[in-house]
Amino acid sequence: MRTRRLYxxxxxxxxxxxxxxxxxxxxxxxxxxLDATVFYPEGGGQPCDLGxxxxxxxxxxxxxxxxxxxxxxxxxxxxxxxxxxxxxxERRRDHMEQHTGQHLLSSTVLRLAGGATVSFHLGQxxxxxxxxxxxxxxxxxDRLEDEIARIIREEHPVTxxxxxxxxxxxxxxxxxxxxxxxxxxxxxxDGIDYSAxxxxxxxxxxxxxxxxVLRTEKYKGxxxxxxxxxxxxxxYARRTAAAVRDxxxxxxxxxxxxxxxxxxxxxxxxxxxxxxxxxxxxxxxxEARVFLAGAPASGPLVLPLSDRTYDEILExxxxxxxVSGRTAAAASRTALRAVVAAPDGSARLGERLKxxxxxxxxxxxxxxxxxxxxxxxxxxxRAFLEAARAVLAG
Numbered sequence: 334m335r336t337r338r339l340y341x342x343x344x345x346x347x348x349x350x351x352x353x354x355x356x357x358x359x360x361x362x363x364x365x366x367l368d369a370t371v372f373y374p375e376g377g378g379q380p381c382d383l384g385x386x387x388x389x390x391x392x393x394x395x396x397x398x399x400x401x402x403x404x405x406x407x408x409x410x411x412x413x414x415x416x417x418x419x420x421x422x423e424r425r426r427d428h429m430e431q432h433t434g435q436h437l438l439s440s441t442v443l444r445l446a447g448g449a450t451v452s453f454h455l456g457q458x459x460x461x462x463x464x465x466x467x468x469x470x471x472x473x474x475d476r477l478e479d480e481i482a483r484i485i486r487e488e489h490p491v492t493x494x495x496x497x498x499x500x501x502x503x504x505x506x507x508x509x510x511x512x513x514x515x516x517x518x519x520x521x522x523d524g525i526d527y528s529a530x531x532x533x534x535x536x537x538x539x540x541x542x543x544x545x546v547l548r549t550e551k552y553k554g555x556x557x558x559x560x561x562x563x564x565x566x567x568x569y570a571r572r573t574a575a576a577v578r579d580x581x582x583x584x585x586x587x588x589x590x591x592x593x594x595x596x597x598x599x600x601x602x603x604x605x606x607x608x609x610x611x612x613x614x615x616x617x618x619x620e621a622r623v624f625l626a627g628a629p630a631s632g633p634l635v636l637p638l639s640d641r642t643y644d645e646i647l648e649x650x651x652x653x654x655x656v657s658g659r660t661a662a663a664a665s666r667t668a669l670r671a672v673v674a675a676p677d678g679s680a681r682l683g684e685r686l687k688x689x690x691x692x693x694x695x696x697x698x699x700x701x702x703x704x705x706x707x708x709x710x711x712x713x714x715r716a717f718l719e720a721a722r723a724v725l726a727g
Contacts, residue, residue, distance in 0.1 A: 336401045337369035340382070341493070341518075344429060344533045346371050347384075348419040353409065355400075362392060363408040366400050371418050374401050378435075378453045379428055379532040387416035425533065430563025431460045433491060433522075433535040434481075434544045438462060438560055440507060440526035441480050446473055449508065451555060459547055459565070464556045474546040474558075481544045488539040489523035501529065545569055617652035625657055633725040635718055636663040638711075643670050647705070650674040660725050662718055666711050671697075671718060673704040673725075685724055693717045 339349055351367040358364055365386070374396040375381040381394035386403055393404035409416065432455065439450035439462055448466035469477075494504065495518055501510050504519050510529035511517075520530045522538060535541060543566040547559040561569045581588045584595070628634055634653055639646065646663035653661035654674040660682070664671040673682055678701030686704045690697060693713040697706030708714040 335399060336367055338401075339369055339371045340373045340533055344425075344536070347422040347425065348417065350415045351418050352415055356408075357402065359393070359395060359397075359402050359404045362404045362406075364402045364404045365409060366402060367416075367418070370401055370403070371420050372401070372403060373420075373425070373428075373533050377432075377531040379432055379455055382420040382425055382428075384418070384420035386418050427564060428455065429533050429535045430541055431455050431561075431565070432530075432532045433538070434541050434560065434562025435460060435462060436520060436522060436526050436528055436530070436534070437481055437484060437538060437541065438477070438544060438546075438558070438562075439464075439528075440522065441477050441484075442466075442469075442558070443507060445477060445480060448556070459559050459561050461560070462558050463552060464558060466556045467554070468551060469549045469556045469558065471549075474549060478544065478546055484522075484525060485538050485541050485543070488537055489525060490537055491523070491534050492521040493534070494519040494521055543567060543570075613648060614652070617648045618656060620649065621652040621656040624653060628657075632659070633722050634659055634661040635722055636661065638664050638666050638715070640667045641665050643668050643672070643705075646670070647672045647674070651703075662721060664714055664718055666714070669708050669711065669714055671706050671708070671714060671721075673699070673721060675702045678702045680725070686721055689717060689720050689724065693720070 355366040448464040650663040682704040
């Protein structure tokens with residue numbers, strides 16, 4: 334027995350009464366087949382409806398071999414008679430806004446930019462289409478939005494045509510229909526777009542409300558377009574407006590001055606970072622000279638164990654090596670890390686020090702002129718430094 338698909342008869346309908354005609358399981362969960370349903374099963378790139386069936390949560394809806402399986406959180410009571418089906422109306426409305434919006438977006442991209450839609454994904458926060466274009470510049474995306482807004486304002490009706498596959502040539506479809514279908518549903522956006530699609534759609538383009546192209550990115554030689562339609566577009570606009578207001582407040586400028594203010598701030602930061610790097614290098618060189626004043630006149634050098642960060646001990650070891658022309662090691666007791674630096678690659682640090690690590694529980698490595706390692710405890714760290722001094726002095 335085929336289930337009567339009420340979601341096609343009235344896409345705005347969110348509840349009905351139905352009779353259980355078969356009980357089964359799906360994915361280890363109880364499932365039922367009904368004589369009629371408002372629940373749309375997953376398909377056509379659109380997620381399924383969720384809701385309740387006789388008060389029991391519906392976890393999934395799938396179509397298998399012509400039957401619509403309602404997967405339940407728990408079994409329905411036996412012999413309970415007709416059951417009340419109720420879907421999540423906001424979820425259905427959202428899916429229709431995104432799906433109808435996708436038809437409009439895909440047809441507009443094809444018409445204005447010459448790019449065909451290869452795939453569609455309806456996500457929880459945003460939806461995407463993959464278009465066979467190498468890129469879509471922002472100015473093109475803005476033109477697409479403007480054209481879509483015009484079509485939404487013009488209130489074009491959305492009509493569903495049901496026809497056998499042999500009659501599909503009556504419609505100028507945007508892409509070839511799926512093969513092997515007994516009947517095809519052609520979604521007609523008032524002549525603007527014709528697509529074979531099994532999803533649920535709004536009855537008029539005006540009900541989309543709005544559509545925003547959020548961003549585009551290159552993807553496998555194509556362009557992936559991220560978009561939001563309907564209520565999602567409104568929420569996106571609200572979040573964006575709030576972020577812009579907050580940014581303007583933090584930067585102490587008008588909203589339209591934000592890009593220039595950020596650019597100038599980044600330039601100042603770049604200059605300050607360069608000056609800070611130079612100052613740190615000068616400090617490290619000065620500290621190296623102080624250390625060398627009391628250091629042995631020859632052989633590898635080991636700086637006193639410190640509580641500095643990894644970046645700081647690396648800076649110190651490199652400075653001592655550069656000033657002295659000798660190999661230098663520095664270590665941090667808090668980070669339990671050691672760094673060895675040489676003035677050039679002739680020291681072959683990685684080749685000579687790597688074999689030592691296993692004996693001290695260390696992990697690390699390096700190249701010819703720089704080596705670093707991490708140790709499980711301070712004793713192991715100290716022992717490695719002594720061993721490294723002996724190897725490098727040999």
